[in-house]
Amino acid sequence: MRQSNMLIPTLREVPKEADIPSHQLLLKAGYIRKLASGVYNFLPLGKRVLRKLETIIREEMDRTGAQEIQMPSLQPAELWESSGRWETMGLELMRLNDRHERRFALGATHEEVVTSLIGDEINSYKKLPLTVYQIQNKFRDEKRPRFGLLRGREFLMKDAYSFHETYESLDEAYDQLFTAYKRIFERCGLNFRAVIADSGAMGGKDTHEFMVLSDIGEDTIAYSDESDYAANVEMAPVHQTYESSNDEAMPLEKVETPNAKTMQEVADYLDHTLQEGMKAIMFKVDDRFVMVVTRGDHEVNDVKVKNLLDANIVELATEQETIDAVGAGFGSLGPIGVPDDVEVIADHAVKALVNATCGANDNGYHYRNVNPERDFSATQYADVRFIEEGDPSPDGHGTIQFAKGIEVGHVFKLGSIYADKLGASFLNQEGRAQHYIMGCYGIGVSRTLAAVVEQFHDEQGMLWPDSLVPFDVHIVNLNMKKDEQVTVAESVYDTLQHQGFDVLYDDRPERAGVKFNDSDLIGITHRVTVGKRAGEGYVEYKNRQTGEQQDVHVDDLPAFLSSTTHA
């Protein structure tokens, strides 16, 4: 394409609203434009990258045997009512009425539609397992759309759904899709981790999130520095053995701790380390009270508490509730002398403490020389704390590091929830009606594009990986007024296109500085500059990624580029 005719509106200034690199660069380099909050136009360069990404996804999905279909965005409200999500999705689900006042949801996801479709069309185990997928714009009315393509309200997604007779069959599909997802993100050149995630409110079984490592990520990942292990920080179990000191147990002592409320204040006042204290937090768990005790330097992980107690709702008790339950407020809680109706759960690390400190359930007082089991007993010792950097990796290999991540993919064992709610069944091998066992698998396509930019850019602009770069080669003619240069540039443009290269040719009547800036911004890896040596038949090659630079004779150019681009 000739750049003079192409819609690439590069900007000199970074738009104010953009506060992360991908958002800034996609706007600045003319890849996208905002139409409304969280709603973007894809301009030609952006669309080209998107299509390359779609092709990668399609190839890998097809390789698993998944079948591409296309479901509508207009979805009858009744389907969403059957699943209960017409209510639970709240304001995030966009809704509209048609001319006959029939209610519709705009597809935020397609579990309801696909479950209903497969339930209607397949009646026998003989057609199972079956995986379908689609690539399509989704609509979610985010409360706070931001970060450009990372959190939009209309965005491109690949969603897939698998249907099974048995959990073993679901496991197989899950593994296949997991592998496909790894290949997809690898082909995008991304530094990512497949992270064990919380199956949460959906009630499913296994679930992994694919996280692109990036400082602007909103999620924290705990990963091993020596293995593939990675988990959402809420989900990582702590596998650590705590050694008790050999100190002799001293007599329990109640001491006044005026004005010392936080763990640090108490530690300072009583002159010990945080590790020698106990932290007690009161939770309301499905309408009863549970006190959870960790070591002073650890943080309670409420997801673990919830899973441990198999609870529906776990929330912090209010200070008043705490006072009513044990007679003291937040600053003086501890496991000693707790009434029978309050369950005490302690972290494994607590059990190893000797002569520790804890609140006395008496405002302004703490106990010293607390020894677990001698001075109090917990109903159980369990893993209820957050993992921390430096902890051993749960898989036994290496130690835990933290990183921020952008979620670009998600694989999820749904089980039969949707089929149960929508009554979608088939005849199984025993000839009995059975609800489908399902998996669902999503990739945020436009979000992945932004994540790639987050990982591949420098001060000057984008640095596209080969698999997604919008053009193979960028020809920059430095002076459109010099006939000699124009002749060489046009000839190189023709030759390279003829050889099958996808070429962007900067034929604009602009200054060299503007052209180089735009070229760096747009980020095409292989640049061919036609300048002063054109008369001798030489052009300058520069690699945007490596900075490598050399003069190449035009006759050698196609062969040189072929070997360089592996095209």
Added chain:
Amino acid sequence: MRQSNMLIPTLREVPKEADIPSHQLLLKAGYIRKLASGVYNFLPLGKRVLRKLETIIREEMDRTGAQEIQMPSLQPAELWESSGRWETMGLELMRLNDRHERRFALGATHEEVVTSLIGDEINSYKKLPLTVYQIQNKFRDEKRPRFGLLRGREFLMKDAYSFHETYESLDEAYDQLFTAYKRIFERCGLNFRAVIADSGAMGGKDTHEFMVLSDIGEDTIAYSDESDYAANVEMAPVHQTYESSNDEAMPLEKVETPNAKTMQEVADYLDHTLQEGMKAIMFKVDDRFVMVVTRGDHEVNDVKVKNLLDANIVELATEQETIDAVGAGFGSLGPIGVPDDVEVIADHAVKALVNATCGANDNGYHYRNVNPERDFSATQYADVRFIEEGDPSPDGHGTIQFAKGIEVGHVFKLGSIYADKLGASFLNQEGRAQHYIMGCYGIGVSRTLAAVVEQFHDEQGMLWPDSLVPFDVHIVNLNMKKDEQVTVAESVYDTLQHQGFDVLYDDRPERAGVKFNDSDLIGITHRVTVGKRAGEGYVEYKNRQTGEQQDVHVDDLPAFLSSTTHA
């Protein structure tokens, strides 16, 4: 793909709601499924055809230099208010509010968004001309969705928009796109006509509709039996010379015509032919009255009246208005003695009449021996009637025939209307701000798919053209219980896939009759049946289009199919 694992839910019964072949077959052969009125799921086979169609469209659009972009479906109401279409689109435009009660339209078309986008991003004639396009689902709340994919509420469209400094430049783009459209529909194998259409309420200049000829079409096309000429029946001019008879003019005579109101009744009562009568119709044209007179056997074309008088609104007068204007009701109108404030316009054919009949503007009376210009004068004689079968073609070649057509594409010279309304301008060559001159170009992608089925099917099912067929080859193994046949079928399946054929393999444990029926229904051109001669190494080839049938040795099969499919 193995058919046993593929979602192709063929039906034995035609669903009641489907009353045209494409709708029946697309449902019956498992290509689509309805989700809601006018809203369809594309199943794997349907999606495959759709993607082939998209590829053809993309290739031809790219060849014109048009640039692919992607605009959102969520469109702020303010844009539609600027163009006036928030009002004028009425109930057809689907609307919704976001969580902050901001109003949005769901993209029914993208003139507003693209005009605003280009207006914001391009500021100089140097970037013009520019054509952008996208392939995307559109939403229109049709009053009466019907005919399956032909008139849906969510449907796939390719829309393109061109931007120009001059009308000459628009003309060039229009011609380019016109050629691209012809190539697209030719590549789909369609029998179609590019039809001169009414630029209508959009106020544009030239416009052509691409019509696929089909009896189920809702539009009537007037086309020449000897040339490329084709026009929407409303738009075809009548280029005919009418010869007057040599009869001597007789004296005008007013006669009573009791109970004779229609043209036919009057003709019968007065014993003359319809051609010897005059038909007078009263119109209200922008609040004045105009009587339009045609020959008794012709029909007034109100579009021609509107264009002739350069009017905004042309509507039939009520009978009371007619009585008030000329003193008589519908059955007795005529051009003689009409008050001065009622303009009389007559068709060219009227001027040639000798001793004709017309209403006397006196209920129950007609004039006989009426001779134009002697007995009345029209303000003008013009072409104001509908063209008819048998009329000479307006281009001078052949005679006019009528056909029904399905509109699959539309090219339209918009002019500057949208740029004027949205204030979208650029600096032109004289350095002055100028509004864009625009063209718009649409293809109904899912509708084209249905139109192809309308033209290519027989009693048994679909007959896909090579360019759109969902698979290259259909292997049908007649008996999955015979090891010999399974071995041969599997080997042929592997070999053909290895050679690059896209193969559907019917490996289902079904009876031969079921398999043949489904194969005919699905409509893949090249069928390879593995049957009793498998042991000898022979399979049967059958061409779904020609019925040609022959035994081929498995070793010769790849070469045979390559030569047959030109793959």
